Amino acid sequence: MSIKQWITRRWYGKPGLLRLLLPLELLYTACARRRRQRYAEHPERRYRSPLPVIIVGNISVGGTGKSPTVAWLVAHLREQGWQPGIASRGYGGRAESYPLLVESTTSPVQAGDEPVMLRALTGVPVAVAPQRAEAVRLLEAQGCSIIVTDDGLQHYALERDIELVVVDGERGLGNGHCLPVGPLREPAARLVDVDGVLINGTMRTGELPGAWSARLTPLHLRRLSDSARQPLSPLPFAGKVHGVAGIGHPERFFTALEALGIEVIRHPFGDHHQFTQQDLDFGDQLPIVMTAKDAVKCQPLLSDTRRASSWALDVALMPEAGFSDWLDGQLESLSGAGE
Incomplete structure (x- = not known):
């Protein structure tokens, strides 16, 4: 068993020897909390797009089903008359310059695998930049009327209107600890502050009240x-x-x-x-x-x-019945607030 496999097993089971890293977890959570607080205290540091921004993210390390959720959201938004665009960090990509607009000929080496996949799946504009605000600005120039970001819940330099967190039902929140003792990027209490939680699959450990299933x-x-x-x-x-x-x-x-x-x-x-x-x-x-x-x-x-x-x-x-109505209600409240 590799070190990575051993750590993953501890993250999604009993932490065991990882408990020795509890002081590092306390330091990590304090830094994460302070970073979020700084952006809250200084809104001028956050980019506010003139378009609505939906963040699709997670609070744990690893895949939870964000990209399929983004693809579903884009399809639904188009059915409702929106012109969505997708913003991504482009993890794994090495473009010569940013922001990068993903074309049909763009390779994963340039943009990362998920942006190329989402461009092929959805056909909508996809922009990539390590600083997501740059990607959002590029999408604003493409005639988009709403932005969906693939990941970016912890990217507080970008202001957002709706935060949607996707949780892997099989693995849940793991052992409940933050990095490096557990898989969480932020404490589980962060879920109380987001607008919606989507459970991908059947939740096998614990419950998340008010969460939607998919x-x-x-x-x-x-x-x-x-x-x-x-x-x-x-x-x-x-x-x-x-x-x-x-x-x-x-x-x-x-x-x-x-x-x-x-x-x-x-x-x-x-x-x-x-x-x-x-x-x-x-x-x-x-x-x-x-x-x-x-x-x-x-x-x-x-x-x-x-x-x-x-x-x-x-x-x-495939989200449960009622999720799309909830989402439309969220978007309608945003439109009403801007009138």
């Missing part, structure tokens, strides 16, 4: 060679497949594949993993199935023949 639903398999979509029944392959997941919670992806009746050889990688050809060389010709986020990075690394037997599993977020 689930990720597999839609289809998409072949990497030609983007052809294939139904989930019958499957376009038989027997074992190599499952590839470089996301915050790979086990959730593998479990979803197995629920579809797929026999999976698991290949977990770290979130935002920078894949190499060696990572995808499994010494056989079994099909490969990966997440949509990983597909944008892995597709260029595969030969034409291998792409024809490689697939991305596309999923969609």
